[in-house]
Amino acid sequence: MSAGSPREGQAQAPAPQDRGPAGNGGLSRISRATHLKEALLRNAFLVCACVAVAGVTLIFVFVGYQGWPIFAKLGIGEFLGGRVWYPTKGLFGILTLVVNSLLAMAGGLVLGAPLAVGTAVFLSEVASPRVREVTRPAVELLAGIPSVVYGFFGLVLLRPIIARVFGGLGFGLFTVWVILGVMIVPTIATLTEDALRSVPEGIREASYAMGATKWQTIWRVLLPAARIGIIDAVILGMGRAIGETMAVVMIAGNAPVIPDSIFKPFLTLTTVIVMDMPYASGDHRTALFGVAIVLFVISMIFVASIRVISRSRGEGD
Amino acid sequence: MRRRSRVVLLLAGLVALAMTAGCSVGGPAQQKLTVTGSTTILPIAEASADMYQAAHPGTRILVAGVGSSQGIESVSQGTSDIGTSSRELAPEEKKLGLVDTKIALDAIAVIVNPSNPVRALTMQQAAAIFERRITNWSQVGGHDMPIGLVNRDEASGTRDAFSKIVLKGRDFDRTAAVLPGTGQVRAVVTESPGAVGFISLGFVDRGVKAVAIDRIRPTEATVADGTYPISRVLHFFTKGQPKGLAKAYIDFVLSTPVQDAVVRDAGFLPIDKALK
Amino acid sequence: MRSLERVDKRLTNGLALGVIWLAAITTVAALGAILLYVVVNGIGSLTPAFIFTWPHGVNMEGGIWPTIQSTVYVTALAMLITTPVAVLAAVYLAEYAVQGRLVRTIRFAADSLASVPSIVMGLFGLAAFVEGAGLKFSVLAAALALSFLLLPIVMRTTEEAIRSVPRYARWGSYGLGATKWQTVSRIVLPSATPRITTGVILAAGRAAGETAVVIYTMGTMINAPLFPSDGGRTMPVHLMLLAQDGINLHAAYGTALVLVLMVLAFNIVARWVSRRNRSMQG
Numbered sequence: 001m002s003a004g005s006p007r008e009g010q011a012q013a014p015a016p017q018d019r020g021p022a023g024n025g026g027l028s029r030i031s032r033a034t035h036l037k038e039a040l041l042r043n044a045f046l047v048c049a050c051v052a053v054a055g056v057t058l059i060f061v062f063v064g065y066q067g068w069p070i071f072a073k074l075g076i077g078e079f080l081g082g083r084v085w086y087p088t089k090g091l092f093g094i095l096t097l098v099v100n101s102l103l104a105m106a107g108g109l110v111l112g113a114p115l116a117v118g119t120a121v122f123l124s125e126v127a128s129p130r131v132r133e134v135t136r137p138a139v140e141l142l143a144g145i146p147s148v149v150y151g152f153f154g155l156v157l158l159r160p161i162i163a164r165v166f167g168g169l170g171f172g173l174f175t176v177w178v179i180l181g182v183m184i185v186p187t188i189a190t191l192t193e194d195a196l197r198s199v200p201e202g203i204r205e206a207s208y209a210m211g212a213t214k215w216q217t218i219w220r221v222l223l224p225a226a227r228i229g230i231i232d233a234v235i236l237g238m239g240r241a242i243g244e245t246m247a248v249v250m251i252a253g254n255a256p257v258i259p260d261s262i263f264k265p266f267l268t269l270t271t272v273i274v275m276d277m278p279y280a281s282g283d284h285r286t287a288l289f290g291v292a293i294v295l296f297v298i299s300m301i302f303v304a305s306i307r308v309i310s311r312s313r314g315e316g317d
Numbered sequence: 318m319r320r321r322s323r324v325v326l327l328l329a330g331l332v333a334l335a336m337t338a339g340c341s342v343g344g345p346a347q348q349k350l351t352v353t354g355s356t357t358i359l360p361i362a363e364a365s366a367d368m369y370q371a372a373h374p375g376t377r378i379l380v381a382g383v384g385s386s387q388g389i390e391s392v393s394q395g396t397s398d399i400g401t402s403s404r405e406l407a408p409e410e411k412k413l414g415l416v417d418t419k420i421a422l423d424a425i426a427v428i429v430n431p432s433n434p435v436r437a438l439t440m441q442q443a444a445a446i447f448e449r450r451i452t453n454w455s456q457v458g459g460h461d462m463p464i465g466l467v468n469r470d471e472a473s474g475t476r477d478a479f480s481k482i483v484l485k486g487r488d489f490d491r492t493a494a495v496l497p498g499t500g501q502v503r504a505v506v507t508e509s510p511g512a513v514g515f516i517s518l519g520f521v522d523r524g525v526k527a528v529a530i531d532r533i534r535p536t537e538a539t540v541a542d543g544t545y546p547i548s549r550v551l552h553f554f555t556k557g558q559p560k561g562l563a564k565a566y567i568d569f570v571l572s573t574p575v576q577d578a579v580v581r582d583a584g585f586l587p588i589d590k591a592l593k
Numbered sequence: 594m595r596s597l598e599r600v601d602k603r604l605t606n607g608l609a610l611g612v613i614w615l616a617a618i619t620t621v622a623a624l625g626a627i628l629l630y631v632v633v634n635g636i637g638s639l640t641p642a643f644i645f646t647w648p649h650g651v652n653m654e655g656g657i658w659p660t661i662q663s664t665v666y667v668t669a670l671a672m673l674i675t676t677p678v679a680v681l682a683a684v685y686l687a688e689y690a691v692q693g694r695l696v697r698t699i700r701f702a703a704d705s706l707a708s709v710p711s712i713v714m715g716l717f718g719l720a721a722f723v724e725g726a727g728l729k730f731s732v733l734a735a736a737l738a739l740s741f742l743l744l745p746i747v748m749r750t751t752e753e754a755i756r757s758v759p760r761y762a763r764w765g766s767y768g769l770g771a772t773k774w775q776t777v778s779r780i781v782l783p784s785a786t787p788r789i790t791t792g793v794i795l796a797a798g799r800a801a802g803e804t805a806v807v808i809y810t811m812g813t814m815i816n817a818p819l820f821p822s823d824g825g826r827t828m829p830v831h832l833m834l835l836a837q838d839g840i841n842l843h844a845a846y847g848t849a850l851v852l853v854l855m856v857l858a859f860n861i862v863a864r865w866v867s868r869r870n871r872s873m874q875g
Binding site for chain 1: 801856
Binding site: 087088169171254256257259260265275 | 467472494495
């Protein structure tokens with residue numbers, strides 16, 4: 001999603017000669033009123049662009065204001081490092097939930113990333129135009145299906161199947177992995193396809209000219225060339241997986257423990273909010289906002305790491 | 318279903334506003350009734366309020382689910398006209414001059430998969446199962462099969478009652494699946510041979526088997542005569558004898574259409590079975 | 594030896610391409626399974642009475658009309674708030690901005706906004722709009738919270754649309770003595786409009802399917818909102834509550850189908866807009 005914003009370097013802002021009369025060249029030839037109007041509009045657009053900055057700041061301020069008291073009361077170590085989440089007994093350690101969220105994300109990634117990269121390679125390198133015409137809309141639709149529908153599907157179809165095949169109740173990491181694996185495919189596949197397409201055609205031709213097969217070209221040439229873009233895509237997929245809520249809450253089973261099997265119920269950072277918010281009050285409610293702070297920080301770390309990776313590439317070239 | 322009290326207040330307000338918008342100006346003075354208390358009773362109180370208001374334009378019934386204790390507190394202080402409660406009055410609350418109207422019975426059935434040969438449990442066994450002191454069905458006379466525990470969420474009135482009556486306030490096993498709805502518990506137990514859960518008796522269907530507790534099978538008869546142990550009475554409390562709109566509303570809730578439709582749809586048993 | 598190597602090479606190639614085909618087929622099959630399941634189970638519920646009447650009783654028998662109304666209302670209001678801001682912000686980034694710290698900050702903020710989990714956005718909306726600004730559970734509070742979620746999406750698609758307008762179109766305008774704003778408003782934005790529209794429609798689909806943001810900002814009461822200050826229950830929230838209860842699955846399947854059909858419609862319209870545009874240009 002986000003890293004798809006045109007990157008500096010790839011799609012440069014219009015070159016100076018495109019800037020037109022608002023640049024310094026034409027100033028003398030336009031009236032003062034026009035100049036003023038242009039400047040006003042420019043600043044109005046700038047204000048709109050800064051809404052994004054204001055948005056991030058507001059989220060930080062409001063969620064932080066509601067959630068910070070729990071950090072202050074328990075101490076950061078106690079809140080993040082406490083292993084027992086037992087609100088009715090006044091215990092608000094979220095380590096278990098952090099671990100569960102990471103487990104859910106990791107498994108979803110292991111299933112979803114290869115599927116997504118494979119689909120992207122298919123779209124960009126293998127499929128004929130006609131097959132692509134069918135496959136790409138499918139990937140886009142997969143992105144459009146609301147997460148509550150994924151959750152419902154998981155609850156009423158997938159969970160009973162898993163319960164029958166593997167025993168147990170059907171709630172657990174395995175069920176969540178399957179659903180998350182599918183859910184992150186569009187995120188990763190779209191960006192991976194973009195990355196593969198930005199590899200110059202000449203490189204493919206050179207590879208074929210040297211007698212490489214299609215697969216050798218893909219594996220030895222294209223995937224390494226698109227490496228950075230794929231890593232970005234996978235990190236975004238991780239963000240999507242760890243932040244997913246409505247699909248997970250219906251199939252996770254919501255037990256506040258680290259499960260001893262992938263077929264046992266577990267509770268995550270996102271699902272604890274859905275389960276507890278309707279009745280939480282006092283410290284409990286504050287702790288849920290504290291969990292939201294943690295989720296916010298995790299998503300910021302993902303975005304920042306994409307930045308760092310992209311920038312290191314820029315310096316390396 | 319879990320809804321925040323504010324939501325409910327707002328809903329009731331909006332419904333009432335929509336209904337009275339046309340006739341409030343210059344019409345008869347609007348009658349208002351506030352019903353506050355148990356979240357377990359909320360579905361009944363809400364659905365009845367909607368039906369009553371539809372039949373009697375010009376009335377406005379505000380329903381809020383804030384918990385039984387809050388309900389008793391607010392009716393005794395006069396901030397609401399009816400306090401709903403899923404528990405009896407505590408000794409010190411009996412001095413507050415509240416009049417009790419019983420409106421429904423809630424029996425909680427312990428359900429297992431129909432293929433499970435276990436037909437009866439003692440109260441102690443049921444407690445031990447949900448505390449995971451018993452982990453295999455063979456320990457209570459069934460097959461050698463691990464027990465799959467299904468619990469309700471913390472906000473559930475059913476869980477609260479089960480915890481008080483069966484576990485005597487001790488802790489549920491924390492590895493149990495926590496599901497946010499009765500239907501989900503029922504579906505899981507229907508599909509999984511080793512599963513066990515608890516739901517209101519009214520929601521028990523052919524897909525699950527309700528086990529006997531202390532040799533008493535949960536039926537309408539055993540609940541009505543009070544022999545089935547996991548049950549409770551749902552109350553409306555008023556300050557003094559109910560009168561005016563409060564009386565009309567309570568009578569409406571006790572009327573056959575509400576008792577046979579709304580009360581049963583919500584999974585409870587009609588009160589008239591017990592009293593008449 | 595050499596021929597063996599060639600066979601090996603060809604075998605690997607064939608196997609690997611097979612795996613790639615398998616990945617693509619799995620992806621399409623997953624979509625097919627979800628759509629098929631929702632359609633097969635929901636089609637029985639899909640009657641005019643289900644769509645156009647109100648739910649009643651403790652288990653939400655009857656229809657889902659107010660939830661459809663609420664969904665359309667909050668989606669429309671969210672797009673109305675988001676689109677102008679996002680488009681103008683994209684105009685700034687694509688046409689006016691000079692690379693520098695400010696632009697980097699804006700881009701970083703937009704990327705961050707895009708990856709904030711929707712549940713966090715929901716709690717933010719609750720704290721900032723429902724409680725902070727005193728909007729209560731309302732369509733307006735939900736639309737505002739949603740607009741933060743949609744802003745980066747519409748910004749990105751708009752910026753791409755603007756950048757895809759050929760440079761010579763701008764040169765012609767400047768050559769005739771037009772100012773920057775004249776060029777942007779009369780040349781660049783009109784040519785980019787079909788692609789911007791596609792982006793806006795896809796974002797609307799995202800808004801219509803959002804659950805976690807809406808449930809904490811609009812509440813769960815069944816209501817047909819008239820004013821932006823009214824609350825309501827959208828289809829995704831209705832589906833979530835029905836699925837959680839698990840009693841009236843019939844209505845849950847029907848709601849899921851209507852919701853999926855609505856999202857499908859958004860996608861098809863968006864595709865139609867962009868295709869018409871392509872054929873007009875080509």
